[in-house]
Amino acid sequence: METARIDNLCILYQSSDFLVVNKHWDIRIDSKMWYENLTVQSQLKHWFPELVDPDTYYGFRFCHQLDFSTSGALCIAFSKLAAAKAYRCFRDRLVTKVYLALVVKTLNHLRQRWLSWQEVFTVEIQLLKYSCSL
Numbered sequence: 001m002e003t004a005r006i007d008n009l010c011i012l013y014q015s016s017d018f019l020v021v022n023k024h025w026d027i028r029i030d031s032k033m034w035y036e037n038l039t040v041q042s043q044l045k046h047w048f049p050e051l052v053d054p055d056t057y058y059g060f061r062f063c064h065q066l067d068f069s070t071s072g073a074l075c076i077a078f079s080k081l082a083a084a085k086a087y088r089c090f091r092d093r094l095v096t097k098v099y100l101a102l103v104v105k106t107l108n109h110l111r112q113r114w115l116s117w118q119e120v121f122t123v124e125i126q127l128l129k130y131s132c133s134l
Helices: 040-047 080-091
Strands: 010-014 018-023 072-077 096-104 116-124
Touching (some): 018 040, 072 080
Antiparallel strands (some): 096 116
């Protein structure tokens, strides 16, 4: 994955109710701090200025959170109704988050083991299943 920039937001899914983006690692979702120039919030404002919602604190309705260092699917709702339905899906555990980490670690230099680390984060958004369909 490339270095995070304002113009490299990857759209995974878009409908009239939701947008799902691939959040880059080591980037905050939102911030009101003047020194935080690059966030998912600022990327969304760059790509979708018409979708900024002045009724929300950050301009967008983020349906869930991902840690700063975590990459993966991030869901944004376009309305209060969509956000409420997504919230219920997360609350009722109808959305499955899957973390996959493959790690082989050297215990000491004498063992001559190789070191490799890879983390893949995926989120399966199931907003249209069960009672969450809009």
